[in-house]
Amino acid sequence: MSQDRAWHGVRTLVTGADGFIGSHLTHALVRCGAAVTALAHYNSFDTAGWLDDLPNAELREVRVVRGDIRDAEFVRRLTEGHEVVFHLAALIAIPFSYEAPASYAATNVQGTVNVLEAARAAGVQRVIHTSTSEVYGTTQTGPIREDHPLVGQSPYAASKVAADMFAISFQRAYGLPVTVLRPFNTYGPRQSERAVIPTVIRQALDPRCDAIRVGDLSPQRDFNFVGDTAAAFIALGAAPETCIGRIYNAGSGRMVEVAEVVETVRALTGHSKPIIVEDVRKRPAASEVMALMADSGALRGLTGWSPATPLEDGLRETIEWWRGRLESVRSTASYMV
Numbered sequence: 001m002s003q004d005r006a007w008h009g010v011r012t013l014v015t016g017a018d019g020f021i022g023s024h025l026t027h028a029l030v031r032c033g034a035a036v037t038a039l040a041h042y043n044s045f046d047t048a049g050w051l052d053d054l055p056n057a058e059l060r061e062v063r064v065v066r067g068d069i070r071d072a073e074f075v076r077r078l079t080e081g082h083e084v085v086f087h088l089a090a091l092i093a094i095p096f097s098y099e100a101p102a103s104y105a106a107t108n109v110q111g112t113v114n115v116l117e118a119a120r121a122a123g124v125q126r127v128i129h130t131s132t133s134e135v136y137g138t139t140q141t142g143p144i145r146e147d148h149p150l151v152g153q154s155p156y157a158a159s160k161v162a163a164d165m166f167a168i169s170f171q172r173a174y175g176l177p178v179t180v181l182r183p184f185n186t187y188g189p190r191q192s193e194r195a196v197i198p199t200v201i202r203q204a205l206d207p208r209c210d211a212i213r214v215g216d217l218s219p220q221r222d223f224n225f226v227g228d229t230a231a232a233f234i235a236l237g238a239a240p241e242t243c244i245g246r247i248y249n250a251g252s253g254r255m256v257e258v259a260e261v262v263e264t265v266r267a268l269t270g271h272s273k274p275i276i277v278e279d280v281r282k283r284p285a286a287s288e289v290m291a292l293m294a295d296s297g298a299l300r301g302l303t304g305w306s307p308a309t310p311l312e313d314g315l316r317e318t319i320e321w322w323r324g325r326l327e328s329v330r331s332t333a334s335y336m337v
Contacts, residue, residue, distance in 0.1 A: 006238040008033035013082040015039045016089030018049025028230040042066040069111035079118035101155035108159035116170045129167040131182040143295035171245040184251030184294045188226030189321035194336040204269040215281030217259035220291045222251040225314035228307040235303035251294025
């Protein structure tokens with residue numbers, strides 16, 4: 001059965017749909033014919049986050065709801081009537097987790113418990129819980145498999161370790177059909193400047209910036225284009241039931257140093273601005289994850305998924321998106337906590 005046919009008419013809830021990956025996943029699900037409810041975090045600006053970037057014709061196919069996963073009763077009501085839940089809502093900015101760790105526990109841990117309880121009460125057929133490669137800490141054993149030790153090197157990572165354990169425990173304790181996806185470093189259009197690739201691109205393109213200011217250039221990451229990450233979610237959501245209760249990595253299996261990415265962006269943008277390393281942009285030394293590279297063999301074997309976008313191609317697409325956004329971007333390229 002084709003992927004589109006597998007999703008046609010499936011009542012699907014996406015939490016965190018207003019975010020970077022969530023908005024791309026919502027777009028992909030609509031294109032597959034799913035009946036999508038998109039949860040956006042409530043705000044007083046009458047916006048739906050990055051969902052507002054979707055084409056109007058596409059957005060009309062989505063039921064957009066504003067709310068907060070920290071409200072258990074709201075989440076319970078919202079989840080009723082859905083067959084599949086993709087849980088992406090989370091606080092994800094690692095630097096801010098050093099400043100406000102309790103808020104990460106409230107959203108990423110308690111919020112996840114609220115989603116799991118709601119899914120259990122609603123009798124959903126599949127929950128895909130979003131993890132992160134940050135839970136592994138610095139790689140200890142080459143390409144990281146799902147059985148790699150978990151090391152919470154930041155409050156953010158610690159909150160996601162706890163959320164993952166709750167997700168798997170609900171499958172073991174209550175039989176909730178939960179599967180965990182661990183995307184490695186995702187980049188692409190709509191990503192916040194708190195991440196290294198968009199902040200480098202913005203500074204390279206913006207005539208108001210006289211230099212490209214970065215943190216540590218030596219960490220190595222497994223970078224994946226957001227369209228490929230969205231495809232991994234969709235593939236796992238339609239995977240055989242043998243995936244239930246298991247964890248799957250989604251990454252390229254290629255590790256690239258941040259310094260190399262910066263040089264590639266400079267070449268692709270045609271700008272040779274100086275690079276300035278700022279201490280304020282660095283993580284605490286014992287908290288920095290120095291190397292991440294995925295072994296995604298389990299997901300590939302289960303679904304056939306593999307990343308389709310080479311790094312340079314994804315960077316070109318992201319750069320073009322930024323070219324069209326510079327006039328509406330925040331006025332300063334200063335460090336974002």
